[in-house]
Amino acid sequence: MVQPRVRLRNGPRLKAGMTDGVAESAGAMTSALDLLKRRIAASGPVTVAEFMRIALAEQGTGYYATRDPLGGAGDFITAPEISQMFGELLGLWCVDSWERAGAPDPFLLVELGPGRGTLMADALRAAKVRRPFLSAMRLHLVEISRPLRALQEQRLGAFHPLWHDDLTTLPDGPALIVGNEFLDALPIHQFQMTERGWRERGVDLVNDTLAWTLLPPGPQLALLQAAHKRAKPDEIAEVCPAALSIASTVGARMAEEGIAALFIDYGPADSAVGESLQAVKAHRFCDPLAEIGAADLTGHVDFAAVANAAREAGARTHGALAQATFLETLGIRTRAALLSAKASEADRSAIAQAMTRLIDPRQMGSLFKALAISHPDLQELAGFP
Numbered sequence: 462m463v464q465p466r467v468r469l470r471n472g473p474r475l476k477a478g479m480t481d482g483v484a485e486s487a488g489a490m491t492s493a494l495d496l497l498k499r500r501i502a503a504s505g506p507v508t509v510a511e512f513m514r515i516a517l518a519e520q521g522t523g524y525y526a527t528r529d530p531l532g533g534a535g536d537f538i539t540a541p542e543i544s545q546m547f548g549e550l551l552g553l554w555c556v557d558s559w560e561r562a563g564a565p566d567p568f569l570l571v572e573l574g575p576g577r578g579t580l581m582a583d584a585l586r587a588a589k590v591r592r593p594f595l596s597a598m599r600l601h602l603v604e605i606s607r608p609l610r611a612l613q614e615q616r617l618g619a620f621h622p623l624w625h626d627d628l629t630t631l632p633d634g635p636a637l638i639v640g641n642e643f644l645d646a647l648p649i650h651q652f653q654m655t656e657r658g659w660r661e662r663g664v665d666l667v668n669d670t671l672a673w674t675l676l677p678p679g680p681q682l683a684l685l686q687a688a689h690k691r692a693k694p695d696e697i698a699e700v701c702p703a704a705l706s707i708a709s710t711v712g713a714r715m716a717e718e719g720i721a722a723l724f725i726d727y728g729p730a731d732s733a734v735g736e737s738l739q740a741v742k743a744h745r746f747c748d749p750l751a752e753i754g755a756a757d758l759t760g761h762v763d764f765a766a767v768a769n770a771a772r773e774a775g776a777r778t779h780g781a782l783a784q785a786t787f788l789e790t791l792g793i794r795t796r797a798a799l800l801s802a803k804a805s806e807a808d809r810s811a812i813a814q815a816m817t818r819l820i821d822p823r824q825m826g827s828l829f830k831a832l833a834i835s836h837p838d839l840q841e842l843a844g845f846p
């Protein structure tokens with residue numbers, strides 16, 4: 462069965478100064494691997510964040526730069542690829558938030574990491590209930606992957622999207638911003654508690670093989686948050702400065718220009734120690750050091766830290782709450798019943814199964830969270846009871 466790309470926290474623990482060599486699997490000699498090895502050979506071990514950046518995002522060789530990772534034939538599947546109901550409900554959430562904010566015209570509709578464009582295509586179809594929303598919106602897509610941009614063009618070309626490499630080139634103005642499974646793809650730093658205090662984890666080359674290592678103490682230790690202070694030896698803490706900086710940018714933007722942003726992803730509602738870095742290839746977990754540039758790498762999103770960064774920038778936050786609560790409050794059961802009423806028996810059971818995957822607490826219902834960031838005056842948003 463096609464699995465969502467999440468697992469619970471666990472993973473290797475290293476003692477200070479130890480490395481555990483990991484063999485390269487056959488066929489893993491990709492150019493992303495070469496690049497990483499050359500980089501380490503030239504200037505020493507890299508942080509886990511730099512390792513993730515090279516493996517995932519390096520133009521020309523990184524995982525996202527070279528493929529469409531989604532779907533049954535790819536490496537993992539996401540909520541919009543599981544059911545059209547997900548994008549439709551998010552589209553209605555966008556329309557509702559826009560109306561609560563006084564229906565500004567024009568406004569930016571922004572998606573971060575739009576994948577195949579499925580979420581946005583479903584959202585814009587649902588948004589036809591409010592034609593003025595469609596005529597006021599200007600579509601902007603933040604996407605580093607050239608292959609995925611091509612798929613987005615096919616799905617969304619009729620809406621004349623503009624693409625961006627990051628948020629810095631988005632024009633000013635009120636914006637609705639959505640990102641599903643976007644923050645988890647951003648590079649994380651990992652720290653390990655040792656008998657002599659925190660050390661940053663890194664990736665080194667031992668006998669031409671990639672291996673985990675612990676880096677000497679340095680200014681990076683300042684990235685650790687208050688929630689990490691009481692860790693026991695061998696425990697791991699993760700920090701994602703890229704996600705925090707996006708939360709801060711989005712928060713400042715909401716405070717100044719309004720409307721709202723919605724992030725859905727997997728991770729805990731409260732900050733805590735624990736390791737979540739994972740590699741997924743062809744719907745199976747694999748060794749993060751074994752398939753450089755050929756496997757997806759993600760970390761859990763620290764929603765409390767993301768929300769905090771947005772509030773510090775002046776915005777109001779809503780949630781994070783369980784994806785099940787968010788989707789049920791938005792009416793996923795009613796939507797499923799409506800779709801089922803017009804469907805064949807086989808389709809009815811597929812609709813029911815898809816809804817279960819999205820909201821069952823043992824599947825995507827509770828590990829996945831929804832967090833909204835809005836203008837401070839927007840006190841209530843749909844889906845956040």
Ligand code: SAH
Pocket residue numbers: 518525531539540541542573574575576577580603604605606609626627640641642643646647
């Ligand atoms: N939102 C989609 C895809 C999730 S996969 C869905 O739910 O199906 C992660 C997406 O983020 C991909 O589109 C990937 O190419 C994009 N991405 C990853 N890192 C990025 C970065 N640093 N900047 C912009 N986009 C990125």
